[in-house]
């Protein structure tokens with residue numbers, strides 16, 4: 745979702761190829777040759793394949809500095825941009841994955857409840873951090889200018905609408921989601937992917 749919305753925001757030409765996770769297309773030999781992790785998304789650009797959604801997002805925004813969605817290199821805001829994107833990937837998104845797939849965290853047919861409960865607790869801790877940051881210097885993650893980090897946040901916040909700990913239940917995050925939903929790029933991405941998000 746984040747990659748797709750950024751491509752729409754940039755207005756560049758691209759081809760979207762659907763990998764149907766329900767059909768296991770991510771685990772076919774053809775796809776594993778592209779991304780050995782068996783995960784979406786990947787970006788193919790000039791004959792190179794890049795995986796990890798945050799890396800793809802940063803790469804695309806570096807290709808299009810005039811879009812103004814990544815702070816200037818060497819600026820303190822650039823540090824925060826890296827901070828949020830890596831932290832969302834390795835902490836927030838990982839808690840989301842543990843909630844959605846607790847079976848990946850235990851052996852055999854062990855009880856999944858403690859995994860789900862711990863993931864819910866961790867998600868709430870992460871949402872609180874972001875909610876406080878947005879309250880202190882919002883409306884966007886980096887302050888008064890929207891950046892790629894906001895698109896990544898939107899993606900995980902959208903997923904969380906079906907979790908036990910939902911981003912939309914935190915007031916500043918809710919405002920952030922409402923603002924993101926106003927963006928034409930987000931509207932186009934949601935419509936092309938057949939998604940709706942009622943807040």
Ligand SMILES: N[C@@H](CCC(=O)N[C@@H](CS)C(=O)NCC(=O)O)C(=O)O
Nearest residue numbers: 765770782783784785795796797798
């Ligand atoms: N850290 C990776 C995570 C990617 C990820 O977990 N993708 C999920 C869909 S949201 C996936 O492909 N799951 C398929 C599977 O695990 O079989 C990223 O941000 O790109």
